[in-house]
Amino acid sequence: MNDSETRIVIAGFGGQGVVLTGNVIARAAMIDGRNVTLMVSYGAEMRGGTANATVVLSDGPIASPYVETPDVAIVLNRPSLDRFEPVMAPNGHVIVNRSLIDRDVEREDLTVTSVEATSIAHELGNVRATNMVAMGAFAGATKLVGAEALAEAVRLAFQEKSAKLVELNTRALHAGLDAVTS
Amino acid sequence: MKTGTEKLFMKGNEVMSEAAIRAGCRFFAGYPITPQNEVPEYMSHRMPEAGGIFVQAESELAAINMLFGASATGARCMTSSSSPGISLKQEGISYIAGAELPCVIANMQRGGPGLGNIRASQGDYFQATKGGGHGDYHLIVLAPSTCQELWTLTMNAFDYADRFRNPVMILGDGILGQMAEPVEPTPYEPVCELPDKDWILDGCKGREPRVIRSLYLRPAEALAEHNRHLHAKYDRIRHALPRAEEIAVDDARLVVSAYGMTARIAGGAVHEARRRGMKVGLIRPITVWPFPEEPFLRAAEHARQFLVCEMSEGQMIEDVRLACQYRRPVAFYGQGGGWYPTPEKIFERIAVLYEECR
Numbered sequence: 001m002n003d004s005e006t007r008i009v010i011a012g013f014g015g016q017g018v019v020l021t022g023n024v025i026a027r028a029a030m031i032d033g034r035n036v037t038l039m040v041s042y043g044a045e046m047r048g049g050t051a052n053a054t055v056v057l058s059d060g061p062i063a064s065p066y067v068e069t070p071d072v073a074i075v076l077n078r079p080s081l082d083r084f085e086p087v088m089a090p091n092g093h094v095i096v097n098r099s100l101i102d103r104d105v106e107r108e109d110l111t112v113t114s115v116e117a118t119s120i121a122h123e124l125g126n127v128r129a130t131n132m133v134a135m136g137a138f139a140g141a142t143k144l145v146g147a148e149a150l151a152e153a154v155r156l157a158f159q160e161k162s163a164k165l166v167e168l169n170t171r172a173l174h175a176g177l178d179a180v181t182s
Numbered sequence: 183m184k185t186g187t188e189k190l191f192m193k194g195n196e197v198m199s200e201a202a203i204r205a206g207c208r209f210f211a212g213y214p215i216t217p218q219n220e221v222p223e224y225m226s227h228r229m230p231e232a233g234g235i236f237v238q239a240e241s242e243l244a245a246i247n248m249l250f251g252a253s254a255t256g257a258r259c260m261t262s263s264s265s266p267g268i269s270l271k272q273e274g275i276s277y278i279a280g281a282e283l284p285c286v287i288a289n290m291q292r293g294g295p296g297l298g299n300i301r302a303s304q305g306d307y308f309q310a311t312k313g314g315g316h317g318d319y320h321l322i323v324l325a326p327s328t329c330q331e332l333w334t335l336t337m338n339a340f341d342y343a344d345r346f347r348n349p350v351m352i353l354g355d356g357i358l359g360q361m362a363e364p365v366e367p368t369p370y371e372p373v374c375e376l377p378d379k380d381w382i383l384d385g386c387k388g389r390e391p392r393v394i395r396s397l398y399l400r401p402a403e404a405l406a407e408h409n410r411h412l413h414a415k416y417d418r419i420r421h422a423l424p425r426a427e428e429i430a431v432d433d434a435r436l437v438v439s440a441y442g443m444t445a446r447i448a449g450g451a452v453h454e455a456r457r458r459g460m461k462v463g464l465i466r467p468i469t470v471w472p473f474p475e476e477p478f479l480r481a482a483e484h485a486r487q488f489l490v491c492e493m494s495e496g497q498m499i500e501d502v503r504l505a506c507q508y509r510r511p512v513a514f515y516g517q518g519g520g521w522y523p524t525p526e527k528i529f530e531r532i533a534v535l536y537e538e539c540r
Contacts, residue, residue, distance in 0.1 A: 002450065023362075027191050030364045038191075038362040042217060042300070063450025063525045065361040 004059040006144055007067040009084055010131075011052040012076030012097075017131035021074065022053030024157050025135065028149040029057050037065035050079050057144060074138050076117070076130060078102065085110070095138045097130065113141040115179050121172055129172035136176020147177055189364040194354065195220035195262075197329045197365050198288060199228065201336035202260050204370045207286070208234030209252040209259035211245040213267060216300040217356035218290040221262040242267045246274030246287075253283035254394045256382035258340050262288035264356070265306050266297055268314075275349060276315030280396030282412070284343030286336070287321075288352040290359035291493075293520030301520030302356030304444060307497035310353050311471040318409055320416050322350040322423065323471040325441040329363045335468070341373045346419055347381075353470060355493065357443045357522065419472055426474035427466040430456055434463030435539040436532065437481045439502050440491040441467045443522070448491050450525030455532050462532055470498065478505035485510060486539040491528055492516040 008025065010018045019040050026038040035058045041051060054067040069089040075081045076097045085107060088094065093111040099118035115137035121129040132154065139145050154173055158165040190197065199221050202210070210229055212222040222238060229236035235252075239245035245261045252259040263271060268289045278285060291306045293299040310323045322342050326332040332354065339350040383392055398405035427445075429452060431437055436455075440448040445466040455462035463485075465477050478488070487510055490499040495518045503512050515531045516523070 002453070023191075026362065030189060030191055036363060039357070039360060042360055061446075061449065061453075062363070063453075064447045064522075065357065065363070066522065066524070068524060 002058055002060050002063070005062065006057045006071050007069070007089070008055040008057070008072045008074070008144070009052055009067055009070040010055070010074045011050060011080035011084060012131070014049055014051045016076045017128065018051050018053050018076065020157065021131045021135050022055050024150065024153045025145055026055050027156060028145045028153040029055070031149040031152055032146050034059060035062055037062050039065040050077070050083060052080070072138070072142060072144070074134050076100065076134060081105070093142055095134055095141060097134050099130075113137055113180055115176060117176065120175050120179060124168065124171055124175060126168055129168055132169045132172035133176040133179070136173040137180045138176075140177040140180040188366065190367050191362055191364055193220050193360055193362045194329050194332050195290065195359040196224045198262070198332050198336045198352065199224040200367070201333045202286065202340070203228055203232045203234070204367070205337040205340045206258045206370070207260050207340060208232065209249070209257045210234070210261065211237040211239045211248040212261050212263065213239050213242045213245050215264045215267045217292055217302070217359050218262050218264045218288070220359070221288065242270035243274060246271040246278070249285045250274060250278055250281070250283060253278070253285045254383050256379045256384060258344075260286040260288070262290065264290045264292045265294050265303070268306065268309070272315035275321070276317050276319065277396045278349050279315070279319035279321065280317060281394050282347040283349065283394065284347050285349050286339045286343055286352065287349060288354060291353070291355040293518070299520045300356065302443065302493060302522055303518060303520055304355055304442060304493040304497070305518050306353070307470065307492070307494065310351050311473070311501070319412060320419070320471055322346065322348055322419060323353050323469065324350065325353045325468060325470045326358065327442050327446040327466065329358070329361070329365050332358060333365050333367065337370050338373045341376060342423065344376050344379070345374050346415060348415070348419070353442065355443050423469050424472045424474035424476070425468040426477050427468060428477055429464040429466070431463035431465060431477065431481050433461050433484065434481065435461045435484070435486050436489060436536050437463045437465055437485040438489045438491065438528070438532065439465045439467070439478070439498070441470055441498060444491050444493055444516070447523050447525055448528050451528035451532055454525065454529050455536070460532070460536050462536065467498070473501045473505060475505035478502060479507065482506040482509040487535060488512040489531065489535055490514050491523060493522055494518045
């Protein structure tokens with residue numbers, strides 16, 4: 001309804017860190033001074049099932065934190081692509097974790113950014129950083145959130161756990177950025 | 183969660199919990215239920231840090247009766263739950279209203295009736311505003327529509343409770359509890375004058391004992407007298423507290439009304455209508471009891487029609503009809519059972535009705 005509004009879905013297996021990714025993107029947007037909401041699917045999730053988080057960015061008031069037709073989707077696994085491709089807004093943008101998704105995006109109106117997120121995370125030393133690589137690719141390809149704000153949000157998200165995790169996830173973020181901008 | 187900037191970024195449930203602690207809440211008792219579980223979770227670590235008491239009670243009934251005790255000793259106290267759990271608390275809420283004990287009760291509504299589901303709903307409006315428990319009493323009921331407003335109204339809730347010696351309900355829903363958005367953590371400032379708590383049970387050494395009760399058996403007139411006293415208080419509340427936000431109502435031909443999360447979503451639709459040159463406004467009750475009647479009566483002077491939107495089959499619509507004294511037709515858009523509207527769907531409904539208002 002609002003022209004400045006961008007509706008983003010992050011989706012993957014439970015355990016791939018989609019909630020954390022949503023949180024980091026939302027906090028980065030807040031650091032950038034934008035209005036933002038984060039809504040996480042709750043309650044009826046199962047281990048191994050799909051989980052998703054939705055982030056709405058806007059320069060005006062945000063009416064609803066729910067996203068019916070995403071403008072952008074970060075999909076970390078095949079079931080998430082199957083679920084969200086059909087409901088994407090016209091001319092939307094999909095960031096695909098090519099390492100775990102063995103098919104092409106079918107809709108011709110969608111812009112596709114492919115990134116070997118899991119393979120890159122593996123090379124960095126921990127496949128659990130797949131989400132941060134994909135997030136970096138999202139930021140590099142869409143420019144919706146500033147790289148500096150994202151790095152700051154990553155630091156805030158992991159600093160209470162360990163300096164090592166801050167370092168790993170920051171490297172993963174930059175690897176994702178580099179993968180789509182080089 | 184800290185953000186590195188001045189703003190907080192937390193789920194609504196956590197925003198409410200932190201605001202309560204900043205407002206001086208030092209006793210929380212609750213029992214888990216989705217979608218408000220972040221409230222007891224947050225309180226379980228923050229309340230001890232703040233020097234207060236957190237109790238995970240053995241049941242909802244126990245939790246509300248613990249509030250009876252905590253409030254009687256003068257503590258600012260709170261419980262929270264979601265629809266089925268709020269039903270279980272109703273006996274205690276009635277006793278607390280009868281005994282005139284200030285406390286704050288949050289209901290992050292979910293689908294009903296019965297166990298229903300865990301999705302957001304506004305099906306408890308009647309329960310919150312028209313009674314809920316037995317007896318002739320009222321809660322003060324506040325309906326925040328953003329996390330920022332949830333922060334402020336939670337603080338206000340403790341002040342209103344103390345000012346009027348009356349339980350206050352925060353009527354939220356599963357979306358407001360679960361969504362996160364930036365909140366400016368404004369410092370706590372009392373929103374009204376707070377009377378001395380000269381009625382609390384804090385040990386009667388050197389003074390006459392005090393009694394707090396809801397049982398009035400003798401003389402025969404005592405309970406009727408107590409009811410008159412309560413209703414004189416409710417009249418003062420009706421005079422002092424009604425609050426609503428009005429958006430673009432002055433020249434509106436169609437006036438939309440909604441509260442809480444639905445009002446926020448409807449706001450997007452009203453904004454779109456104005457962008458297209460349609461004279462459409464929004465009245466958003468912030469207090470749903472006392473209901474803000476005056477803006478509706480004023481709007482009925484120029485509006486041809488009202489449209490009420492709720493995440494229910496239609497409850498607040500009855501108060502809107504009464505408030506505009508049936509002078510204009512009141513249409514409805516909504517659904518119960520865990521459904522939520524989109525701005526686009528509300529706009530479609532506005533566009534159809536607006537044709538009738540031209």
